[in-house]
Amino acid sequence: MHFTLNETQASLQDAARTFARSELPALARELERDDRPVPSDMLRRYGEMGFLGINLPQAHGGMGLGHLDALIVLEEFARISAAVAFPVFEALTGPVRIVELFGSEALKQRIIPRVIRGEGIVAIAMSEPDAGTALTDLATTARTEGNTVVVNGTKRWSSGAGHSDHYVTWCRFDGIEGARGIGAVLVDRDTPGVSFGKREEMMGFRGIPSADIYLEDVAVPLDNLIAGPGRFGDLMRAFGLERCGNATMGLGIAAAALEDALEYTQSRRAFGKPIVDFQAVQMQLADMAMQVDAARLLIHRAAAQADSGDEEANPFGLPSTYDSSIAKCFSNEMVRKVTQAGVQVMGGYGYSKEYAMEQRLRDGFAWGIAGGTTDVQKTNIAASLVGRRFNQRT
Template sequence: MWDLTEEQRDLKALAAQVAAEQYAPRAREWDAGREHLPDTERKRLADLGLLALTLPEEYGGGGRPLMDALIVLEELAKASPVAAWPVFEASTGPARVIEQFGTEEQRKRILPEVASGRTTIAVSISEPDAGSAATDATTTARIDGHEVVLNGTKRWCSGAGFSEKYLVYVNFGPEKGAGGMGAVLVDRDAPGLTFGPQENLMGFRGIGSADMFLTDVRIPVEDVIVLKGGFRKLFTAFSIERLGNATMSLAIGQTALDRTARYVQERRQFGRDIAEFQLVQAGLADMVVQVEAARLLIARAAANAGTGVPATLEASTAKLFANQMAKQVSDLAIQLHGGYGYSEEYEVERMHRDAHGWALAGGTPAMQRIRIASEYLGRRFSQREQAAR
């Protein structure tokens, strides 16, 4: 494991204790009932100093390096992704976009609300016809005096209907594509904003996902976070979120490994522990190698980022490997648990379902491969040109 400082070990121990006592006992309940984390728990995390570790101290955050937030995120996610979600959003998600690219007035007005646990900001990028091709977004933003008028439909917004605010990616026009793209902040109660029914997803249960419909929604110009043409800034912020995503996958892999290691030493067949069978040992060894490799890739990217933004190549590499690892390791865990792995009681089936969700969120494996090749070669590749040939 990457060496931790004494302070980081204390932080890890605190997060692990809270996760074990408060959240692990409720993980199956949240998954089965698709229940969202109560606001009181979000405030508990804030009071413990675990919520907004990477936000600057002057705005109520911890002022800590990205690595510290990932340490906490992993421990909470080992218990339940629902418990870790507020930390994901505050320390690696949309709040970081405001911290990095917002005005000083916006940071002073918005970030303390996030750091205190009173507000969660969700990100809204995808649309019915704009998924991986985010710059195809057709949700429009028209400046009308001191207001911005928004119209469009957003899809797959995690936290939709539950989060108090939304960082919405919009097109200011008249240019299409990246040249017109920017981002605005929209309140949940803004007139004209409505939500579709909650999606019934394979995993991610308890986090929430729904469509967002914006019909002549008016927001003050002070809530424009990134002006048109700022898509490159927004894309840079993806690297922070991708490390958060990779860490959620790491938590799945580590938990699946830990539970499997216990199980194969307790389960007996043919008069001995199944851990004594070579095929079981080989499967467990593969799990160990993949989890450790993912941990090191994430740690490298986070350590090099410090309190800033990770390198795109390192973040995408870590996300791609960690996402694949979580799917493969959780699948091996199901196999080594035998019939019990297919049962909800042992929870490894839940981990496998969630693993597929993290691979899709924040840029699919296919898109990460394109990004990795582009960064490594120092070249840009247009998928549209390839499709047209």
């Protein structure tokens, strides 16, 4: 057991930090101001630098490195803003990994190399108007007709909706009830029958499009099947890595808030001295640092144990539900506390839109809702502790 980065990881961190801090701050401000996603030319730059393929297979154009390597890179992007980091999050820890884990080889070859090059974006279409936490209530249907799968339904809270090229769409196959009937197909944006609702206006997450997705007799090739009925458990296991990505997005925001607070409190003077000389400010900064470091350790533990290579115990090579739920839940709560403290120590400047701290507070709050609420993570943790799932319906 060790707590230092190896040579490869340190090099990746340095490359990501240098790129993010030199190329992205001005863009991040534009995305926040205009509420638009990372433009295609910058996305291709991400691809050219290798940032979209860190832990994706070499056979598909990736680097084939571990999940910890990917999360180290993701944190550096998230320190700039959630919007500029979101394509990295989706590629390294989100829906692209579901395609990589469970899709056919033909589907992988069609989708993953384009994502790695920054030429395509994959989003997840999972939640519905009446199915979010209670995912087994989802009503979007899929029926197999020869060499096609026909999908009907409505998806909600899909980050990237309308902007992304492909959607990992969760649906209920052939009327099979409960979890047994749930699987997923890949739906391309330009498929006939796909349309999008109005752009959602969020408290934060500006630069990350979100909208309803309407699917009306959408016929996709059978090759687009990712997981058929009976694979619900496998699909859910993929969220171990997504939870770590979610946690890392919050970590990056909080780490940047701490950095800003440290800089501000050493330059801002009151009563003839820097405000960092006041013990009350010192306590705030110390609490922020403890929270950030603890979150990073929990996230890195989850990723490192997944990267350990025990294929028999972990055939998909993913973080466990226990490790990833603890990391996500702690980070989700941590980023809210740290960004709130950051606003407080910066006073009026922290509350002003001229500075990034208030945006960090708004963006940070979302991660405890997205990808499974903090309450759901605590239920996951308790279930792991007692060794059984809890039936929420009775």
